[in-house]
Amino acid sequence: MSDPLFSRVALIGIGLIGSSLARVMAREKLASEVIISTRSESTLARAEELGLGDRYYLDAAQAVKGADLVILCVPVGACGAVAKHIGPHLAEGAIVTDVGSVKASVIEAVAPHIPPHAHLIAGHPVAGTEYSGPDAGFASLFENRRCILTPDETCDAAALGKLTEFWQGCGSMVETMDASHHDLVLAVVSHLPHIIAYNIVGTADDLETVTKSEVIKYSASGFRDFTRLAASDPTMWRDVCLHNKDAILEMLSRFSEDLSALQRAIRWGDGEALFSLFTRTRGIRQQLIDAGQESPAPNFGRQNEAGEPAQ
Amino acid sequence: MSDPLFSRVALIGIGLIGSSLARVMAREKLASEVIISTRSESTLARAEELGLGDRYYLDAAQAVKGADLVILCVPVGACGAVAKHIGPHLAEGAIVTDVGSVKASVIEAVAPHIPPHAHLIAGHPVAGTEYSGPDAGFASLFENRRCILTPDETCDAAALGKLTEFWQGCGSMVETMDASHHDLVLAVVSHLPHIIAYNIVGTADDLETVTKSEVIKYSASGFRDFTRLAASDPTMWRDVCLHNKDAILEMLSRFSEDLSALQRAIRWGDGEALFSLFTRTRGIRQQLIDAGQESPAPNFGRQNEAGEPAQ
Numbered sequence: 052m053s054d055p056l057f058s059r060v061a062l063i064g065i066g067l068i069g070s071s072l073a074r075v076m077a078r079e080k081l082a083s084e085v086i087i088s089t090r091s092e093s094t095l096a097r098a099e100e101l102g103l104g105d106r107y108y109l110d111a112a113q114a115v116k117g118a119d120l121v122i123l124c125v126p127v128g129a130c131g132a133v134a135k136h137i138g139p140h141l142a143e144g145a146i147v148t149d150v151g152s153v154k155a156s157v158i159e160a161v162a163p164h165i166p167p168h169a170h171l172i173a174g175h176p177v178a179g180t181e182y183s184g185p186d187a188g189f190a191s192l193f194e195n196r197r198c199i200l201t202p203d204e205t206c207d208a209a210a211l212g213k214l215t216e217f218w219q220g221c222g223s224m225v226e227t228m229d230a231s232h233h234d235l236v237l238a239v240v241s242h243l244p245h246i247i248a249y250n251i252v253g254t255a256d257d258l259e260t261v262t263k264s265e266v267i268k269y270s271a272s273g274f275r276d277f278t279r280l281a282a283s284d285p286t287m288w289r290d291v292c293l294h295n296k297d298a299i300l301e302m303l304s305r306f307s308e309d310l311s312a313l314q315r316a317i318r319w320g321d322g323e324a325l326f327s328l329f330t331r332t333r334g335i336r337q338q339l340i341d342a343g344q345e346s347p348a349p350n351f352g353r354q355n356e357a358g359e360p361a362q
Numbered sequence: 363m364s365d366p367l368f369s370r371v372a373l374i375g376i377g378l379i380g381s382s383l384a385r386v387m388a389r390e391k392l393a394s395e396v397i398i399s400t401r402s403e404s405t406l407a408r409a410e411e412l413g414l415g416d417r418y419y420l421d422a423a424q425a426v427k428g429a430d431l432v433i434l435c436v437p438v439g440a441c442g443a444v445a446k447h448i449g450p451h452l453a454e455g456a457i458v459t460d461v462g463s464v465k466a467s468v469i470e471a472v473a474p475h476i477p478p479h480a481h482l483i484a485g486h487p488v489a490g491t492e493y494s495g496p497d498a499g500f501a502s503l504f505e506n507r508r509c510i511l512t513p514d515e516t517c518d519a520a521a522l523g524k525l526t527e528f529w530q531g532c533g534s535m536v537e538t539m540d541a542s543h544h545d546l547v548l549a550v551v552s553h554l555p556h557i558i559a560y561n562i563v564g565t566a567d568d569l570e571t572v573t574k575s576e577v578i579k580y581s582a583s584g585f586r587d588f589t590r591l592a593a594s595d596p597t598m599w600r601d602v603c604l605h606n607k608d609a610i611l612e613m614l615s616r617f618s619e620d621l622s623a624l625q626r627a628i629r630w631g632d633g634e635a636l637f638s639l640f641t642r643t644r645g646i647r648q649q650l651i652d653a654g655q656e657s658p659a660p661n662f663g664r665q666n667e668a669g670e671p672a673q
Contacts, residue, residue: 325600
């Protein structure tokens, strides 16, 4: 039997992503030892109850000692402070990576604290659910999902190869990309959808003419789809908005422009413009399904209240 | 064994809703005879292949003869013309209803063509999937879903009772509501979400800086949720936009106002405002789940590519 890929992996943060990593590392034997750190006492205790790691520390600086892989699994806004705290304790040759949905600002905040004897390679597993915390993780979260790494031109090739192998071991398809291009892509495929979902759920919640119980009762007609993204972790999404501001504002401005045109078509009864847009968008879902990125089952394959599939 | 509720039911239109009605009527024995009509020869042939009814007509006027229940299952923009065509052929005491997502404009278009010896009671089963056509229907579509009837003050109580019993027989919970209030409620829970979904998918499709293959590859990070609603029937949704214009424009304007405030919070780095909205919206999904209107399974319980649940 071959040795695990890493001898000691430190997970800083043990929410949905961190705890999923702990589970898949155990299943795939990717690390001889998994060290878990979070600054919340209750979360750390829960991680220990769940048996997610081998050792547990409130202090991230303790956790990273001797680790050959350190993964920051905290909201992007916290990465800089964590890096500053752990930087002086990083082992020779340690790889430091993260899992945040924004890359340029994380690199900017983290890089100054990484000593020359360690390797920073920022990363982003494009996977998740609307749930958070150590109980929400599961070992198959990364399967058939992309993991984007954003190494800079000085990146150590051996370190990049090893980190790539790690994510492949988690079931992911690894791609590399320029950090700023990552932030633009994610602004459209992830950040804009979340912001729009949060916004529409807020708008519905604020109405005086339609009661909240009506919104809930009739939500199967469309609204409920948006509530999933709008149930995502508030701290994570606040930080994404604050740290990918430029790309998000650019996407919001395009979205609003398009919405104004659509609104105008509705006001002036331009049926052709509406039909043309509504036909074009239909094709895109089929492409997602063909690419294996979406289920073809009606209604996402939701189970009904009796636990039976809708169809 | 008791007699079926209706002796002859005519379905005008045999798409997702019409064909689901045909299937549940057969399963629950709600009609002695089911007559199917659609103006598309190929759709009518397909309905016959599927064995959805007892008799099949291209001409709706033929189909409604002798029917004690006529259900218009066509896009809302087509209801007026169909009513004009079938009006002179309606039987004494026939109940005429529809399934459209807009009520006031349908009543306005249909009512003048219904003779005094028949009963018009507009209706809307709040249920559906993103698929359309006679193959897309299934008998359990209406189960545990609301069906809203919008009778006016002159409505015959016996006819309303019988139609209520019919929808309950299909598995629905029946509610009555004023037509204009219906249109306002649906504008927020259904029409606005569909329009926003169509819009965001269009925005992503138009980008030059992010390729379409990137949008597809990374869609699991949020975008794909919107593609389901944006894959809905274009004719149906064009008609909804054209026939519930005022309520939709009102909701769009509130949505845009809220989005401008959110955009401003992002631009000025107002983390507190973002965190507060993102926390409030999270609670709403839990209420949907508690009310049995949504699945608590992560990611809607989507199956992954291997056909296994994500968790």
